[in-house]
Each structure stands twice: as C-alpha cells, then as structure tokens.
Amino acid sequence: MLLKIIFSGFGGQGVLMMGYVLAVAGMKEDKHVTFLPAYGAEVRGGTANCTVVVSDNEIASPIASSPEYVVAMNYPSMIKYLNMVKSGGTMFLNSDLISEKPAREDLKTVSVPANSLAHEMGNDRALNMIMLGAVNAVAGIVSEKALAEAVETVLEGKKKTLIDTNQQALVKGSKYMCSGCGS
Amino acid sequence: MAGKVLMRGTHVLGEAAIRAGCRAYFGYPITPQNELPEYMAAAFAKMEGAVFLQAESELASINMVMGASIAGARVMTSSSSPGISLKQEGISYLAAMELPAVIVNMMRGGPGLGNIAPSQGDYFQATKGGGHGDYRVIVLAPAYGQEIADMTRAAFDMADKYRTPVMILGDGMMGQMMEPVVFPEPLDPASFPKKDFVLDGCQGRPSRIVRSLWLDTNLEEELNWRLVRKYEIITEEIPDEEIYLADDAEVIVVAYGTAARIAKGGVHRAREAGQKIGLFRPKTLWPFPYEPLKRLSRKIRHMVVFEMSTGQMVEDVRLAVEGRCDVSFYGRPGGVVATPEEIARVLSGVYRRLDHGRGAAAESGHTFRSVGSA
Numbered sequence: 001m002l003l004k005i006i007f008s009g010f011g012g013q014g015v016l017m018m019g020y021v022l023a024v025a026g027m028k029e030d031k032h033v034t035f036l037p038a039y040g041a042e043v044r045g046g047t048a049n050c051t052v053v054v055s056d057n058e059i060a061s062p063i064a065s066s067p068e069y070v071v072a073m074n075y076p077s078m079i080k081y082l083n084m085v086k087s088g089g090t091m092f093l094n095s096d097l098i099s100e101k102p103a104r105e106d107l108k109t110v111s112v113p114a115n116s117l118a119h120e121m122g123n124d125r126a127l128n129m130i131m132l133g134a135v136n137a138v139a140g141i142v143s144e145k146a147l148a149e150a151v152e153t154v155l156e157g158k159k160k161t162l163i164d165t166n167q168q169a170l171v172k173g174s175k176y177m178c179s180g181c182g183s
Numbered sequence: 184m185a186g187k188v189l190m191r192g193t194h195v196l197g198e199a200a201i202r203a204g205c206r207a208y209f210g211y212p213i214t215p216q217n218e219l220p221e222y223m224a225a226a227f228a229k230m231e232g233a234v235f236l237q238a239e240s241e242l243a244s245i246n247m248v249m250g251a252s253i254a255g256a257r258v259m260t261s262s263s264s265p266g267i268s269l270k271q272e273g274i275s276y277l278a279a280m281e282l283p284a285v286i287v288n289m290m291r292g293g294p295g296l297g298n299i300a301p302s303q304g305d306y307f308q309a310t311k312g313g314g315h316g317d318y319r320v321i322v323l324a325p326a327y328g329q330e331i332a333d334m335t336r337a338a339f340d341m342a343d344k345y346r347t348p349v350m351i352l353g354d355g356m357m358g359q360m361m362e363p364v365v366f367p368e369p370l371d372p373a374s375f376p377k378k379d380f381v382l383d384g385c386q387g388r389p390s391r392i393v394r395s396l397w398l399d400t401n402l403e404e405e406l407n408w409r410l411v412r413k414y415e416i417i418t419e420e421i422p423d424e425e426i427y428l429a430d431d432a433e434v435i436v437v438a439y440g441t442a443a444r445i446a447k448g449g450v451h452r453a454r455e456a457g458q459k460i461g462l463f464r465p466k467t468l469w470p471f472p473y474e475p476l477k478r479l480s481r482k483i484r485h486m487v488v489f490e491m492s493t494g495q496m497v498e499d500v501r502l503a504v505e506g507r508c509d510v511s512f513y514g515r516p517g518g519v520v521a522t523p524e525e526i527a528r529v530l531s532g533v534y535r536r537l538d539h540g541r542g543a544a545a546e547s548g549h550t551f552r553s554v555g556s557a
Contacts, residue, residue: 027187027189036359060444
C-alpha cells in the first residue's frame, strides 16, 4: 500500500491537524508515514495545505504529484488540486463551502457538509475531524481505533473534553459516510 | 513500537542534540530552519545551565560557538545556505583551533538569496572547504527522520573525538517533513570526560592557549600537517554509505539526502519494469566513501548521479570511478524537487541505451538537463 493524501483549506480550518492526526495514526499501526506541511511563501494568502503519505514500505518522496486522495475544505483548494488527483482517485469536498462538482469524469467525489455537521455537534471547530472521520471511513487508510488514539497523542496535555469532542467528531464523520449520505 | 514519535526534522535535530549533551546554541533566524532554534529556545528555557542566544548576526553566532567550545560545551549553531556562507570565516577558525562544534545547514535554493525551497547547491561549500585555508569539515547527510536523530548524536561524538567542526547537511524538506523517530537515551554532560584544551582558569595547572594565529611559518606549516594527519584518520574511520540492490545492477544511481530517497523510489519503479538498477547513497559527504564506490564501479556499466543542483557531488563520483564505468548527471537545481517517476524515466532511458548496445562510450560524460518543469 502506498497512499498519498493532500489536505487543503483556509488557515484556521484545522487542515494541518487533519494530516497530523492521520500521520500519527499510521505511525501507531507501524506503517511508514511522512507529513509535509506547506511552509513559507507557499502559505501566504491564507491557504493551508499538507501532504501525508502512508505506506507499507519506505517512502521515497513526501511530496504528492498525483495523490490518490485530495481533501478540499474550500473552493480554491478544489480548483488548485483538481488536475493533480490521480485518475480513479477521490476528491473529498466540504460541500458547505463548495457547491460545484469537479469537472473531471475520471474521479470519484465525496461530499461532506463538514461545517453543518460540526454545527450540529455544537462545536463549529470540529469540522476537520468530521472530515477526517469521513475520509477514513471511505478510504480505510487506518483503523478507527488508531485515529482515536492519534487524537489523544496529538492533544496530549489538553483538556479531556477537547479530546472527547474531537474523537466524537471522527465518529460523526465516519457515521455520516456509513449512512450513505455521501457521494 | 514504544517511544516512536512523529516529529519534523528540525525538531528531531534539536531533541537529538539535547540528548547528545548539547547545552549551548547560538544562531540567527533564516527559513527553512527556524523551527530548530525555536525548539532549542523552548527546551533550554527549562534547563538549568543551558544557554540559548539569538545573536545579532550569523557572524556573531559562529563566534559565540567558538567561545562556548573553548569553554568545553557541546555547542551547536544552525542556519540555511546564505547564513552558512556568513559563518564560513568562523568555521575556518574553528578548524584551525581544532575546536569541536556542530553546524547545521538546511540548504535552500541559491545562489544569492535564492528561495526557501529544498536544494543541494552547497555541496562544494560544505565538502571542499567553505572558508579560507587548508581544512576540512566532517559532513553528514541524513535522508530520513531517524537518520537525523542518529547522525546528530554521531556529529557531537565525532566533533569531540576529532576536535573538529562537523556539519549536518540537510535541506528544507528534511527540516520540514515529519517522520516517525525513536530517540537514543539522553547523555548527561556531567559524565563527559574533561577536555584537555578547555580554558577554564589555570589555577593549579600550566596555562593554555587556543589560537589560530601562527606568524612563524614553520609552526603554521606544522599545524597544517597535523590537521592533514587528523583528516587521514577521519578518512579511514568514518566514511559511510548505503548500497542498495547493487548485487546484480548494471546501472547505479548515486544520490544523497532528499535526492537519494527520491532516487530510491525511482530504482523501485525501474526494478518493477525488470531493469537491473541499484542505488549508492553516501551518508558521509566528507570524507566521501570513495573506496566502496570504486569497488562498485568495477562491476557496473553506468552511474547516474542525481543531485538537486547543477552537478557538484558528480565530481567526487568521477574521482572514485576513474573512468572504470560511464558517469552521467541529472540535476534539478533551484529548489525543484524531482519525483520518483521522473528519476525512473531517466534511469530507464540510460538502461535501455545499454541494452541496445550503442556503446557506452558514446554516453560518457553526457549531462541530462531538464527543460522547464517536469
């Protein structure tokens, strides 16, 4: 297995945290992982993105020129990565902020109303973990248990309620996909 | 696995330095390595007797390194390409005074101010004496997060053992990327043997002088030869490399650091296509592992050197090979990071030309240049 995933959105949407949690979860399953945040000049202008690679073997490059999955949390992100996704790959779209469908026939698209689902939960900021739960439910990159544990590791030392909220958000995203509302 | 943590390269380096007993850091900010001084500042703020200082310039910081080293500390500074250029005078002095120090260069695109993207344009500067005078600096080139941890520990040990500056040569990507790492147990600086050159007050012992000014030419010549004798020992003791899938290989790609892990991805793809291609990765750039590469050159037909520069290490490869096989070069300078697929295409092209028997000699010395973006 060699999977490359790009997470992209506005600064403040928790995009780096999504990738970080996924990478830690992969590490917990003893997979090879890399996490590469965009830095410097690339992040000027309010967009944030990161690339996660999860593999059974040593990872050559932490950069994804044709990722299997792209998670777009806003419209500019969809436009930016549309032509990079591997043919047959999947784009996850935050459908609360992206109303258009990508103009490519060879991609699967999965729509997740991450903002609305987070609002339902009573925590608008949980949209990133909702999206990550949904992504992993579809892509099956790591186990749900590893993701939940990764949240604990990443938020180590923070309030228990914050950890609980994030873990619940993962489950909510995952359940949303399993109930067949996506796509 | 227990104790495995996901950390970015700069933080790995900082933590490994602290665990190696480093208690003094001096530097001046520059992207893409600012997270290293950030880590040292946060950690040292909580540690008794540790010193972090953001100096007024690169020049000041390397001279502070000199002072801390004379006082016996395990000391480190870090920067990125333009900042390392500014530190070169001090590094020359450190070498002349035979002072241990660890210098980190997270290379970025150049020359000049260049950009902040990963690059390997500082190979010559690092390995061939970046400052003035007849000296060398040990240069270690990690390619993986775990290697950053291991080589940082080794760098401090080598610096003390040989009394010489050691450079860790990474790039923006090695610095920013997070990978799982297991750290070695921390060392206690109090347990280190006392250094016999330290200037800590001469009460009860003869006074010492640490200097690099030798107006008597005979004494300066003797210093030069003493350094050479030391460098000969280093050259015997520490060259290190990774040789991968070379047993049946007809073509070998030679690369270090970030370029090497991308090249390895290229090798995998070429192998899947049934092409007998392997990898040679120097882990020490100075001393360069000439001998193992020389042995390899006797049994393979073609070496492709891949660097994120316009071709620097390729000169050392040619020195090792001495015409025993063909050597060609592929480079992506300026901060561009090639893909494994791109390297696979380059390697496969070389490999196919071998098979068609058009004569290896025709390819000798050929340089592949990328045109535009890949």
